Each structure stands twice: as structure tokens, then as C-alpha cells.
């Protein structure tokens with residue numbers, strides 16, 4: 465925990481607080497409590513068996529949503545401490561940012577969204593907020609985890625104007641076109657830094673990306689040259705790690721320096737001045753952003769759209785579609801709590817319960833559920 469917070473960091477004493485009032489904790493700060501509630505949530509444990517890029521059963525060593533979220537938090541905390549931001553809040557947002565993700569990664573999310581087209585759609589980021597606000601049933605006094613406003617603000621990264629109007633306090637900034645606090649801005653970028661780097665590692669391990677391809681990406685290639693000059697003949701596995709470590713180090717250092725520069729320039733004196741700054745203040749330099757974006761585009765083209773991944777995607781799409789159709793036709797196929805919630809509902813009401821159920825599934829749960837409806 466940081467000893468001294470900058471004036472532009474989120475401060476508990478100035479927080480917009482929780483939706484349901486609660487007595488303070490004796491030993492923990494409020495954002496620490498949020499982090500702890502997230503770690504103890506059911507949705508957090510399920511991240512262990514949810515796809516990041518590679519479907520869980522493809523191998524034990526690939527990132528899952530859980531290890532991805534931990535890497536995001538790791539990067540976020542380092543930067544938060546360096547900039548005197550609120551470390552516990554940053555960690556809470558990072559750990560919660562993917563709680564609403566469906567099984568099977570983006571293929572699962574896109575398919576569920578298509579199934580929900582006539583019923584208000586499905587968006588994993590919105591679902592993360594729904595998980596902490598509504599779906600986690602852990603407390604007798606209120607629904608959800610009753611997190612602090614700033615944590616919820618950070619979880620809701622983006623949102624359409626239509627949805628913003630239905631979301632109350634956390635939706636306001638999208639209507640007023642304001643920025644979120646710095647910890648939220650940071651968590652968002654830490655997410656991108658984490659996946660850009662770990663997907664290079666996983667893609668290489670899977671044999672879908674080669675050193676020759678990666679060499680042509682300047683973020684990777686420049687550091688590869690340095691490592692090869694210093695350690696000639698180093699085996700490929702260590703070589704990749706040495707390069708990725710340097711990539712993360714360079715991007716994170718650049719992020720800290722550029723953000724410091726922007727903070728000096730904008731000189732916000734409070735989180736509200738950060739919200740009104742007109743642009744994000746946590747950012748990479750233009751040069752680094754360009755390299756980082758180029759790598760992201762490269763991964764889209766050569767990893768996320770790789771033929772081997774697309775074959776898996778088609779399987780997953782069919783599975784999610786079948787599950788959705790089966791539960792819409794017969795809500796009694798879902799476990800009691802969901803069947804009960806869907807009772808007497810049709811159309812959009814029933815579809816939302818079905819989407820909540822499917823989105824909560826782990827990869828392997830979805831595969832088993834699909835076998836049982838097909839059988």
C-alpha cells in the first residue's frame with residue numbers, strides 16, 4: 465500500500481462510496497476490501513477455467529483469464545506505486561476487469577452477443593459490472609458485492625449511450641463525455657500491455673508464431689537484437705523470455721514517464737479534475753503507442769485469426785448457439801436458481817437470465833452442458 469497518495473489519486477475520504485452504506489473495516493482500507501471481495505467471488509474463481517486466447521484444454525501452460533488478470537494487476541500495481549496512485553484500487557479494478565467474460569474468449573462473447581441481438585445484446589465489459597453489482601450473491605443485506613464507486617467506474621471501461629442511461633451513477637461519464645479516474649485509466653492500459661506480451665509468449669509456445677515473424681515487429685525485434693548480441697547462442701525458450709521481459713520493461717517505463725509528463729502539464733489537483741481533463745492522462749508516448757499498436761495488429765492477423773484458432777472458433781460458436789436455443793426453449797434445463805429466475809419470463813427477460821447463466825460458465829462446464837443437451 466502506498467504511504468503517500470498524490471492529490472490526483474483516488475482518496476477514500478473523497479470517494480463517492482458504496483451504493484449501500486456499510487460500517488468501515490477496522491484493519492483494511494475500503495479499496496482493499498473491494499479487492500478482497502473480488503478475490504473471494506465465485507466469478508473470480510471461474511476465471512481459472514476460462515479461455516484467454518487458447519481454450520483451456522489445449523494445454524496447461526497457456527494463460528487463462530485468471531493468470532491474465534493476475535498479470536494485469538501486477539503491471540497495474542507497479543505503475544500505480546511509481547505514480548503515487550491508489551495501489552489497492554488499481555489492483556481491485558485489474559482483478560475484476562474480466563469477471564464478465566464468457567467461456568471461450570472472444571468467440572464466446574461474440575456468439576452470445578449475436579444470440580442476444582433482439583434482447584439488448586451482450587457485452588462482456590458490461591457483464592463484469594453486472595457480476596459485481598447484481599449476480600454475486602454473497603451478502604444478506606444487498607445484491608452483488610457492493611463495491612466502491614471508483615472500483616465500479618473502473619470496471620466499466622466503455623459503454624454505449626443507450627446503456628449509459630440505464631446504469632445510473634457509473635453511466636454518467638459516458639453521457640457527459642468525461643474521463644474516469646487515473647487508476648481506471650491505468651487498469652485499462654495494463655490490460656493491453658499484459659495481453660500483448662503474454663500472447664506473444666503463448667503464440668510462440670503454440671507454434672503459431674515464429675521468431676522470424678516476430679523479429680519484424682520493432683517492439684520485439686529491437687530487443688531481440690540486444691539479447692542476441694549479449695547472449696549469443698541462447699536457447700529459444702530463454703531467448704523469448706529475455707525479449708518479453710525487456711518489452712514489458714520498456715513499455716511500462718515509457719508509460720510511467722509519459723504519464724508523469726502529462727500530469728505535470730495538466731496539473732490536476734483532484735480526481736474530479738482528472739475526470740474533467742478532456743483526455744486520458746495515463747498514456748504511452750506516441751512512438752511507443754505506435755509500436756504497441758503495431759504488435760497488437762500483428763497478433764490479430766497472425767494469432768487470433770490463425771486458421772487453427774478459427775477452426776476452434778467455429779466449434780465454440782455452434783456450442784454457444786445450441787446452449788442459448790436450448791435454454792430459451794426450456795428454462796428447466798438450467799440449474800434451479802436460473803430456472804427459478806426465468807420462471808414466468810419470456811423474451812428479453814428470459815434471454816437475460818440465459819445469458820447470465822451461459823456467461824458464467826467455464827469452458828469445460830459449457831462443453832459438458834452442451835453434451836448433456838445434445839444427448
Ligand code: MG
Pocket residue numbers: 532561562655
Ligand atoms: Mg483483459
